[in-house]
Amino acid sequence: MQNDLYRIDGVFGDGNLYSSANDLLKWTEAWKREFLKANNNLMEAFQPTVLNNGKLSNYGFGFQIDTLNIQYSHTGSWVGFYNYMATNLKSKETIILLTNNSNPSASRAIQQWFNHKTVEFQKSTLITNVRIIDGTGLPERKGSLRIKGNKIVEMGLLNPYIGEEVIDGQDNILAPGFIDTHSHHEGRLEENLEAIPVLSQGITTICIGQDGFSQPMDSLKSRYAQHKPAINLLSYTGHASLRIKQMGLRGLFRTASDKEVEGMKMDLENELKKGSFGISTGLEYEEGFFSNKNEVISLAQIAAKYKARYMSHIRSEDIQIENAIDEIIHIGAQVNLPVQISHIKIAQKSKWGNAPQIIQQLQAARQKGVKISADIYPYTYWQSTLRVLFPNRDYDNPAAAEFAVNQLFDPSESILLRFAPNKDYVGKTISQIAELRKSTDAETLQRLVADASLFEENNPDYSGSIEGIMGKAMSEEDLKTFLSWPFTNVCSDGGFTGHPRGRGAFPKIISNYVRNQPLLTLPTAIYKMTGLCAENLGLTDRGILASGNFADMVLFNPAKIQDKATITQPQALSEGILQVWVNGISVYKDGKSTHQYPGIVITRN
Template structure:
């Protein structure tokens, strides 16, 4: 089926904004130029459902720009006007603060008097009115108390909040006056103080002391069960799956003080201008609202009474964010300019960019893209569904029956499957990315994230980050920290063939903590390899505990996949039992002929561990031959023992089907089976195996800087066991591949989709994709990748389930897969039509 991307007709306005970066204008540019940019920007945002609201800009009190975009009520489609009254959310605090200042001028309260003087039931002795005004009380937020102690149908009121504080007296966050922490609780208490001292509800006091003196037309307090009748009330809403849904007052909105004052943009200008006069309070009293609060220790914080104080007082501002309302009011005192942005659509982009434009800053606008006409397999394992997906910058914004915005780029998926980008939990591709930053081995099979640091060998997190800065790449990278790498750093390359001493383990633990602190996913081991084989179980458990204590995970190429498989499995189970952290078996397999057919017994062993509470999982690649060194074929490390060589030939691999990937002492052997090399050498396979290891050892001694001297693809697994391991619900798919060598480096994921899903019907497509995406993310501890859902990164793959298959084979190990039509990483197309695009949006993913 053909695949192409089409873009809707672009008009000149969109061309102007298509770079999505509006360059900063010189500081001496006249306001009209910035207002023109502001208008085109707001229009663009409104067309993309990124702004529904009103904006007003004034200079010296005169309106220079005003415009309303969208609806006041999605139920009636009533249009917004400049008179529409929005819930100001936290901008309400400046009104409440001023009412407190009015009571202070009336002699009814003092700022530094204890709150309990005015509210006798208040349970804290050292909190003053000033602490409430300046967010320095240390009071925790009231919503947590409400959620814990109130019933699901209760509406919180000011009196109810005070009762919760009195009954439960939650601990303060800090000693009052020593720190600053935003506290809605404090302003609700101020609302109660207003009611107590004025003898009337807050809404009545507001109307008498502010609204009437300023002749405001659309300003009032409104909360659940209040006495006010709303006038021109705007209703909040949000956007879900391309539809507008209500997002308005909730059961916490029976309180007044921290929010729930409504006003229009026109009224807010009158209000803001009045603050420079004495219409409401004296200038000297007002000035305290714009003075940064003093903290203990001769410190201060740039917040006064209901205002943030910026740039030494040249700018005064406050935002408001509640349910669907996201607002900002800014006073540019030095320029005598005013900015009002009121929004009711749960979207705050406009309030940020409007400020930036007026301040002459560079503005980056959100970029949206739409992918339509796809069968969405979202990574949850649920059945595919017809859908469209909209991206916003590097994230998924929405899914569903979506219609393109004006001038929005649209990709037609032609009914193909759109899935989350595949996550390769066990990859060796990183080493080749410096030469191939487009990552064709990875993206051709739909992989968008690779996990490095496997089998006990790793790069430092700082090294990986530096490599990405020098050479950006197409895919994301995450990493474990390898135990063998830690051992080499502490014990030296020649000191690895023994158990570590206590002081060496301590030094390894310290190095591991550093890497975990920099975002490593956890600890990986390759206990079958010589660099870690001689480590004691206690050493591994001690290091694993460090990872567990940091919130990390443990992944292991276990100590044996053949003669001591049962003991090796018990070791990783014990590590999970002791550390209580998730543990994952790398590339689960049975590599001993006499144990073929025992996969069901092994899975039962793992299920018993899971029933015990041990979070043990596995990854697996879809091949019955592995890729490693010749030396792993000698489990007892007795490389010159003829009997062990015969055992390897008969039990551990098939020399007639096992191919040398590389062999530096004699490059001509590369690509030949061990059996073919034995024929050339006039030896039996066991003799040749020992000779090859001996030749490689001598080469390494004579060439100490050489790496990757030898490798073999060993045929030693049984297909039914591979299928059983792949099908286990707690197995995710991996490649264990690199940019060269084993065909799995280019085709592991597409092999599962073609061979095991379509042809053998081992599992449904949705299950296989879950094993490549969300299940892998769960096993790795990644929280924002692996699903196509709002807020997740836009790592995506478009595939044709009828044609997808791996084409890489021994002898043609870099053949590209079929059926992977397009791949996006962070919303950028990195692969299409079996070609990389040259885009390099990959990032280093750090454990959170």
């Protein structure tokens, strides 16, 4: 007998024994005859086994046992090969399958046969004539990609199967679906299940539960099981949401008691068990601002226990930014878990140009073993509340208001997006409102904050956001420096309304920083929108085009992809995305929804 043993998998028997389907059928018939004689020794191979821990296993000595159908089976596979043997004693049927295909879909067909159902093989789709950028940062390569079900099954120079759907990519770029690591699109997703503003950017997965605010995992799973979206979601658990549950809305402006922290830890642990990817904090917002380091570290330790992650809108992006970055580095070092800075920026005019020093601070931490990363959106405008313009929460201090208008934002370019006390102010800059009120920019800022606080006090049942501003506050050079850092991935930090980043962030990376003012190569830009995003979130089967990964993909023309949303026209959709697939299903094509909704809530476990 020829010795075909290749020791590539540590198995010493393979390659030395040859069998045909007929041989295996004869062998199966032989043990069936012995089994029917009730041979006690043989019976042990076909009985459920009690494990050392007392649990019952349906794997006997060599066979998988399906007691319901009185069926015994075993599978095997090796490089490019798959086999399946099954016997149903009730129907007296035996099926032997040997195939030179490593895809186990044939075994599913056999189960359909045994259950007297129509045998259906999954249809495949071949996307050909494309330039593949796989999300790893490697250069593009010509080729084809095959989808079967919700997975990528093959890549390379492929020929179509008979009857297979073939899509001609017309020499466009095929890349992994973009992953938005910091999104607020979920706020209106239930009424926009087609998610056109998301898909028109090429985004297939959004990460929600940001800035310390989240929904319970059970609620998310239930909602999107009933109302399936076109995109995938995953969620962090919000620190502020944990605080609100334990301390109440009116009790947040203090440090938490030991008992309250213990309650938060229990709630976080429950959410992590249900699939949350980690804990998010919004320490610059009032709901999280009054927490101390010990409270945050205690919760981060729970995340680390479950091998989850920590993501933070850090405590300061302006006057205390260096200390705020030290805080997140300290958390990552002490707790030993991956930490990510949300929407990294420098939002203080006198500190513009300090991005290289902050990168040095982050690099030094990484060299010491801290797994720290960041995400960023490609705009010099932020969107938040008026209150963040008072870093010390001294809203009645005229000097603080003067500092804000001189250092923390440009009142002549910063637009009020929401203002419940006077909706006529919405869409106007702070300077325009000041002119209407015949006051200075600083006085107007103080008055707006006071009016919003009074409205909140007089309307305790008001459910919407009382105020919000789009603030011009960052420098383009700092943005480029942060974007260039190898551990910064792209995000939108956007929603369906408001800031143009919610409809244009990802295309803008390519149109502006690859094509118009080259800062990144296209493979690097794609990596920062896919593979690096997946790595920074802890996703293992998305973000890279590879056999076995989920078929979340985007087809686009790199010469025509373009963001269209602007500060004055924030609702304009991006262009240049030709087709998008989510879990193997085409959901967006030629600027329109396909009205397919294969999106899921992705869980960590």
